[in-house]
Amino acid sequence: MTSTDQPQVDTSGFNTNSGPSGLKITDMRIAVVGHGGWRWPIIKLYTNQGIVGLGEVRDGASARYALMLKSRLLGDNPCDIDRLFRKITQFGGDGRLGGGVCGVEMALMDLAGKAWGVPCYMLAGGKYRDRVKAYADTPTRPDPEEMGKALKGRMEMGFEYLKMDIGVQIANRHAGGVVSGSGIAESQTLMHPFTGIQVTDYGIDKMCDYVATVRDIVGYEVPIASDHFGHMGVESCIRIGKALDKFTLAWYEDMIPWQFVDQWQRLKASVDTPVCTGEDIYLKKGFEPLIEGRAVSIIHPDLATSGGILETKRIADYAYEAGIAVALHQAGSPVVAMANVHCAAAIENFIALEMHSTDIPWWDDLVTGLGGKMVQGGHVNVPDAPGLGIELNEEAIEEHLARDSERFAIYPRGLFEPTDEWNALDAHDRVWS
Numbered sequence: 001m002t003s004t005d006q007p008q009v010d011t012s013g014f015n016t017n018s019g020p021s022g023l024k025i026t027d028m029r030i031a032v033v034g035h036g037g038w039r040w041p042i043i044k045l046y047t048n049q050g051i052v053g054l055g056e057v058r059d060g061a062s063a064r065y066a067l068m069l070k071s072r073l074l075g076d077n078p079c080d081i082d083r084l085f086r087k088i089t090q091f092g093g094d095g096r097l098g099g100g101v102c103g104v105e106m107a108l109m110d111l112a113g114k115a116w117g118v119p120c121y122m123l124a125g126g127k128y129r130d131r132v133k134a135y136a137d138t139p140t141r142p143d144p145e146e147m148g149k150a151l152k153g154r155m156e157m158g159f160e161y162l163k164m165d166i167g168v169q170i171a172n173r174h175a176g177g178v179v180s181g182s183g184i185a186e187s188q189t190l191m192h193p194f195t196g197i198q199v200t201d202y203g204i205d206k207m208c209d210y211v212a213t214v215r216d217i218v219g220y221e222v223p224i225a226s227d228h229f230g231h232m233g234v235e236s237c238i239r240i241g242k243a244l245d246k247f248t249l250a251w252y253e254d255m256i257p258w259q260f261v262d263q264w265q266r267l268k269a270s271v272d273t274p275v276c277t278g279e280d281i282y283l284k285k286g287f288e289p290l291i292e293g294r295a296v297s298i299i300h301p302d303l304a305t306s307g308g309i310l311e312t313k314r315i316a317d318y319a320y321e322a323g324i325a326v327a328l329h330q331a332g333s334p335v336v337a338m339a340n341v342h343c344a345a346a347i348e349n350f351i352a353l354e355m356h357s358t359d360i361p362w363w364d365d366l367v368t369g370l371g372g373k374m375v376q377g378g379h380v381n382v383p384d385a386p387g388l389g390i391e392l393n394e395e396a397i398e399e400h401l402a403r404d405s406e407r408f409a410i411y412p413r414g415l416f417e418p419t420d421e422w423n424a425l426d427a428h429d430r431v432w433s
Helices: 081-091 095-116 144-156 168-172 181-187 201-218 234-247 261-270 283-292 308-321 334-345 394-399
Strands: 025-035 038-047 052-056 131-137 162-165 224-227 275-277 325-328 350-355 379-381
Touching: 025 394, 038 095, 038 334, 052 095, 052 334, 081 095, 081 308, 095 308, 095 334, 131 334, 144 162, 144 201, 168 181, 168 201, 201 224, 201 234, 234 261, 261 275, 261 283, 283 308, 308 325, 308 334, 325 334, 334 350
Parallel strands: 131 162, 131 350, 162 224, 325 350
Antiparallel strands: 025 038, 038 052, 131 379
16 A cells, blocks of 8 residues: 555644643642632643643632642643642542642643543543533521422422432421530531430421421422431431431431441431432542442542542442442532533433532633533533633632631632742652652
8 A cells, every 4th residue: 555545634623732742730820719608729730831720629628738739740741640649649638638639630630631632521431421410409498488499499490409408407496306406506516426416206307397398399300319417326317317218308418427337337227218428538448438338329429529530430430330329519619510520421320410509690700611601401511622621711710719708718819829939848758668
């Protein structure tokens, strides 16, 4: 065959602006967006080829958790996602402590996708769906009729999956509903088995009355998940769960701390409603005891804690082998929400993605590339643009910077200011001899 017989390849659609093998990280900067008492630190990783990767530290965590990683990343190729993730994994942990590592992983995925010209879900193995179902978390109302109307309003917006809180506060509004009810506020700083709080049969009846009113308004057309039951022992959780089983809720979330696998096994064996936990667990190895023990019906990772896109995909695949479904927890800006969308697209055993932003009018304005609102008809279309498929609207970011907070000392306070003081750290990072 002569050279003229070779098939001709059309290269007009290829990205010729990036040479992935020569890509290097040159800088990291952060801007912290605020909403109410919350903060969303948005990461920008810069490169020698002008490509910028976007990530996000988990809601409520410190931007410093990411900035301390900067010196470990400068000069490295962001396309080496797995190598860099292993390099920085030791600097994360359960809860908000994993926020920096996970936010950087998202930015690495965004950069690699942009460099290679493919969406992030392709780097995670490809997609199972073109649309990702979203579930709307809805702030609680003391009046069950108001709660029911609020959930009905979500349905009218197109949501096909809902969530509400069903806490001990409902029982505590009635005299004799809760034992040690005066300590509920203080109990938030104690793990559930140590609070001494119990719910009485009367209190459980009042919780059931509340849910019955909501179900009468909403009906059984869509699933309703439940969260924030309060800090109490597993025995009260079992009694509440058995009483609420008749309402066919989608799941009972975080009734007890995720660390107590034997208590989750006991709870799961005692109720007929799926049980769910996982938003504070870091890495696949953190989920393994729950999955291996078949202690939950659904795992609920937050990829801003669990390890980012690729690690959460690994967690989901491991759960799949145990017959356990996956819902994704998310309560941040459109950056982390879109990272979740790509991850959800690549997960076969996926149920729904949490959206906390439904009532924030400017939330979608923080990024471009959505073609309107991110959530439309209760779903998010999976983008085909390279990387995460979005870019920042820096005017909107600057308008909504978190400059003051009752809960946190905001840092940094400006819009992607220089962070040269983080370029070098005096540290010996190796964890083996």
